[in-house]
Amino acid sequence: MSIKGKACIVGAYEHPLRKAPDKSVAQIHAEVAKGALEDAGLKKDDIDGYFCAGDAPGANVWSMANYMNLKLRHVDSTDMGGCSYLVHVAHAAQAIAAGKCNIALVTLAGRPNSEGSSGTQVRDRGVNLPDAPYEMPYSPVTVNLYAMVAMRHMHEYGTTSEQLAWVKVAASHHAQHNPNAMLRNLVTVEEVVNSPMISDPLHRLDCCVVSDGGGAVIVARPEIAKKLKRPLVKITGAGETTKGQMGGKVDLSYSGAVWTGPRAFEEAGIKPSDIKYASIYDSFTITVVMQIEDLGFCKKGEGGKFVADGNLISGSGKFPFNTDGGGLCNNHPANRGGMTKIIEAVRQLRGEAHPKVQVKNCDLALAHGTGGALGHRHGSATLIMERE
Amino acid sequence: MATPYQERKLRDPALNPGDQPYFDAAAEGKLMLKKCRDCGEYHHYPRGLCPHCFSDKVEWVQAKGTGEIYTYSVTRRGGPVPYCIAYVTLDEGVKMMTNIVDCDLDTIRIGQKVKVVFRKTEGGASVPMFALAS
Numbered sequence: 143m144s145i146k147g148k149a150c151i152v153g154a155y156e157h158p159l160r161k162a163p164d165k166s167v168a169q170i171h172a173e174v175a176k177g178a179l180e181d182a183g184l185k186k187d188d189i190d191g192y193f194c195a196g197d198a199p200g201a202n203v204w205s206m207a208n209y210m211n212l213k214l215r216h217v218d219s220t221d222m223g224g225c226s227y228l229v230h231v232a233h234a235a236q237a238i239a240a241g242k243c244n245i246a247l248v249t250l251a252g253r254p255n256s257e258g259s260s261g262t263q264v265r266d267r268g269v270n271l272p273d274a275p276y277e278m279p280y281s282p283v284t285v286n287l288y289a290m291v292a293m294r295h296m297h298e299y300g301t302t303s304e305q306l307a308w309v310k311v312a313a314s315h316h317a318q319h320n321p322n323a324m325l326r327n328l329v330t331v332e333e334v335v336n337s338p339m340i341s342d343p344l345h346r347l348d349c350c351v352v353s354d355g356g357g358a359v360i361v362a363r364p365e366i367a368k369k370l371k372r373p374l375v376k377i378t379g380a381g382e383t384t385k386g387q388m389g390g391k392v393d394l395s396y397s398g399a400v401w402t403g404p405r406a407f408e409e410a411g412i413k414p415s416d417i418k419y420a421s422i423y424d425s426f427t428i429t430v431v432m433q434i435e436d437l438g439f440c441k442k443g444e445g446g447k448f449v450a451d452g453n454l455i456s457g458s459g460k461f462p463f464n465t466d467g468g469g470l471c472n473n474h475p476a477n478r479g480g481m482t483k484i485i486e487a488v489r490q491l492r493g494e495a496h497p498k499v500q501v502k503n504c505d506l507a508l509a510h511g512t513g514g515a516l517g518h519r520h521g522s523a524t525l526i527m528e529r530e
Numbered sequence: 531m532a533t534p535y536q537e538r539k540l541r542d543p544a545l546n547p548g549d550q551p552y553f554d555a556a557a558e559g560k561l562m563l564k565k566c567r568d569c570g571e572y573h574h575y576p577r578g579l580c581p582h583c584f585s586d587k588v589e590w591v592q593a594k595g596t597g598e599i600y601t602y603s604v605t606r607r608g609g610p611v612p613y614c615i616a617y618v619t620l621d622e623g624v625k626m627m628t629n630i631v632d633c634d635l636d637t638i639r640i641g642q643k644v645k646v647v648f649r650k651t652e653g654g655a656s657v658p659m660f661a662l663a664s
């Protein structure tokens with residue numbers, strides 16, 4: 143069974159705050175749910191499916207379902223780190239296609255900015271982890287796991303720091319038009335490569351922001367979506383996978399996108415060059431370069447050249463990406479960027495992005511996410527959406 | 531400019547059942563790998579079932595303790611001192627996460643030959659790290 147055309151994204155909402163010390167995580171989840179319902183023109187009791195991930199209090203479905211007092215007949219708390227929400231939208235489409243629910247809510251919220259989170263901290267990842275004794279003594283942290291991927295990419299393909307910097311430069315061109323973005327100043331390649339080195343070869347400006355906030359989307363059956371007076375955004379293809387260390391045959395030159403991309407394109411019946419707008423997960427600049435290659439937008443190893451010289455800037459470049467400013471400049475709520483990737487793709491398909499970054503005739507968009515760390519274990523998820 | 535290697539406090543490994551022999555051997559200066567008696571493949575990190583063929587006939591074998599740097603990164607912010615995390619490709623063919631120690635961290639490069647050394651964690655466990663071989 144394919145999910146092509148079986149469900150639509152009818153509501154999308156991004157929390158405006160980037161620092162929310164006085165709001166609970168549960169309240170932010172509920173506020174984004176309310177925002178997405180208002181965007182869709184639906185009521186809370188219309189929801190019969192609910193999806194959330196590890197950022198939800200308790201890392202289960204029932205805590206937030208209880209807070210919001212939802213009445214549900216389908217639930218899913220799949221946690222795939224930052225790409226969970228792309229997986230949720232695909233799973234919601236599957237559930238709708240199978241008759242398990244009609245209107246599904248997906249929420250994300252968190253406050254890492256207020257809580258002082260940083261990508262250079264060793265995170266406590268829980269108990270019983272089989273890999274932990276063989277890794278934790280070496281102080282793996284988010285930034286150095288991605289940095290090792292970037293270092294290998296430079297070695298194998300000749301990618302340069304200047305090429306990586308162009309990803310941030312392009313994001314800053316978009317963020318200048320987003321009044322809610324954390325970093326709204328334009329930056330240059332020189333500013334990126336001269337920013338402090340955090341973990342070789344990644345500089346401070348190669349890293350995404352740490353922000354509070356959240357977002358929500360609502361996925362509904364097409365018959366319901368057609369009654370809602372909003373532009374129709376159909377889900378036409380999806381792919382999900384994980385990639386790890388392969389029993390010690392570690393290969394950091396590619397990500398799980400090499401599997402999720404082709405599956406999503408095949409289901410949607412399109413090819414990469416058909417995509418008009420792409421939201422690409424941007425925890426770090428290298429994340430974007432590698433995923434652009436792996437999704438087939440350019441040849442393997444040529445991602446550095448592809449992103450250089452403003453090619454990702456909407457209006458002037460050939461491959462407009464992350465027109466909200468992305469995780470690199472706008473926000474990265476709960477240290478998980480997947481939800482905002484979907485939301486900006488929905489805005490583009492509806493023609494509701496900022497006029498300065500809106501892609502003309504944007505009828506086909508892709509959102510791609512990564513969870514975990516490219517440098518050891520990660521999840522990948524691709525979603526293709528089409529405006530009818 | 532140089533970034534001399536400095537010792538830092540290392541987290542203790544949180545052992546699960548089955549992990550003790552690896553760390554017992556490390557305390558004697560030996561780097562151990564798991565090898566599958568059915569498919570003949572080495573794997574790392576060590577498991578009770580072969581990740582390649584799912585056989586449970588996996589046994590500990592001592593690695594030569596030499597290899598080369600597959601990738602690395604010197605983390606300069608966040609910790610009390612800079613440190614170099616890396617993946618090393620062992621001569622047996624498997625790659626392991628580790629730290630590179632005992633050198634100017636700015637001179638580390640992909641492809642350099644390395645040999646195993648051992649460092650103690652806060653609680654006294656020995657963990658394998660690597661130093662430049664030349």
Ligand SMILES: [Zn+2]
Pocket residue numbers: 566567568569570571580581582583584585
């Ligand atoms: Zn085997």
